[in-house]
Amino acid sequence: WRLVTVDAIAHLKRVYRFKNFAEALKFTNRLGELAEEVGHHPAILTEWGRVTVEWWSHEIGGLHKTDFILAARSDVAFESI
Amino acid sequence: WRLVTVDAIAHLKRVYRFKNFAEALKFTNRLGELAEEVGHHPAILTEWGRVTVEWWSHEIGGLHKTDFILAARSDVAFESI
Numbered sequence: 001w002r003l004v005t006v007d008a009i010a011h012l013k014r015v016y017r018f019k020n021f022a023e024a025l026k027f028t029n030r031l032g033e034l035a036e037e038v039g040h041h042p043a044i045l046t047e048w049g050r051v052t053v054e055w056w057s058h059e060i061g062g063l064h065k066t067d068f069i070l071a072a073r074s075d076v077a078f079e080s081i
Numbered sequence: 082w083r084l085v086t087v088d089a090i091a092h093l094k095r096v097y098r099f100k101n102f103a104e105a106l107k108f109t110n111r112l113g114e115l116a117e118e119v120g121h122h123p124a125i126l127t128e129w130g131r132v133t134v135e136w137w138s139h140e141i142g143g144l145h146k147t148d149f150i151l152a153a154r155s156d157v158a159f160e161s162i
Contacts, residue, residue, distance in 0.1 A: 021113070021116060021117065021122045022113075022117065025109075025110070025113045028106075028109065028127065029106070029110070032102070032103075032106045032127070035102060036102065036103065041102045041128065041129040042128075043126060043127070043128045044126070044127045044128075045124060045125070045126045045127075046109065046113070046124070046125045046126075046127065047122065047124045047125075048122040
């Protein structure tokens with residue numbers, strides 16, 4: 001995970017690699033399930049063989065503990081793909 | 082659709098709005114089905130209530146007729162959500 005700043009707001013960002021588009025989209029859906037489960041939603045960029053995820057907290061305009069936890073849970077979801 | 086330039090390559094870009102994350106993700110999956118069907122893949126940014134789509138042709142480093150057709154088909158998919 002990298003710490004990036006978007007419009008002066010800190011985000012956690014990571015790129016995950018996949019062997020094709022279908023696998024990438026599958027992971028996007030896993031992240032979607034996770035997001036819906038916790039009621040906190042990332043930005044998910046789905047491309048051929050690649051998914052780029054950004055977690056941050058709109059409400060506080062930056063990072064909350066939740067974002068770090070969800071970044072870790074994204075990694076767990078990735079390992080299980 | 083707007084014509085944008087990313088790394089000196091022309092892309093067709095459009096933002097679609099939805100009432101929540103689930104509807105946005107549903108549309109992302111519709112686009113995924115379309116992409117797999119034609120073997121040509123866009124960049125799809127899924128966020129809460131919003132999906133941003135970019136079509137372009139990597140092979141030719143710009144826009145091909147296919148991209149315009151797929152942009153139109155994305156609109157049709159959106160209307161059917």
